[in-house]
Amino acid sequence: MSTILISGLVMGLGATIAMDIWALALNRILGIGLPNWGNVGRWVAxxxxxxxxxxxxxxxxxxxRETTIGWIFHYVVGLIYGAILALIMGSAWLAAPTFFAAWIFAIITIAGGWCLLHPGMGLGWFLSKTPTPWKNRGMGLLAHxxxxxGLWGTALVLA
Incomplete structure (x- = not known):
């Protein structure tokens, strides 16, 4: 059980880093703004x-320190999600991880943002109060x- 949990935490870390690299690539290549972790930290506080x-x-x-709080929250949530996936899938999946399971799980996790974080920050359920909700939803799905x-790739490395 502890090996599964540790693997999950490492997967969550790798996946969160992958998500951040994706955001940075979009910023550098297409000029898309980076996530505002300060607002997230303010919400958490x-x-x-x-x-x-x-x-x-x-x-x-x-x-x-709202930006620091936001970054910490972002990584803690990623670690928790990685641990949950590892606990759900178990040692057999960790020995031979598949992309589809990791991807479906990652897509499901967007519900936390769409149904709690974003409405909590005033962006509406499923980003409905943003100027371009469908674009923002699509970008969220790509980020997830x-x-x-990242979950799958880290699991492959650990296997």
Missing amino acids: HLRHGTVFHDNISDAAPVP TAFGL
């Missing part, structure tokens, strides 16, 4: 006051595909 949903997270009071590739 306001949770301790019982505020889950904001009309616009930019209007919420800034908190010290990169996450799935």
Whole structure:
């Protein structure tokens, strides 16, 4: 069990790094903006006051080190997702990981953003309050595909 859990945490780390490399590549090649981890950190910090949903997270009071909080949250969530996948799939899958299982799981994990984080920051359910919701949803699916590739690729290295 502990080997599976450690493998999952390493997979989550590798997958989160893959997602960040994807975002950086899009930024450098196409000029697409990088994720604003400061806003995520602000949202996380306001949770301790019982505020889950904001009309616009930019209007919420800034908190010290919000960007650091956002980055830490991003990586903790990635580690947790990796551990969950490893625990669900078990040692047989870890010995011979398949892309499809990692990809489906990664696509499912976008629900956390679409149904909690984004509405919490004032972006609406499934990014419905953004200027280009379908484009943003598509970009999210691509980012989570990169996450799935990272899960699978890291699992392959560990196998």
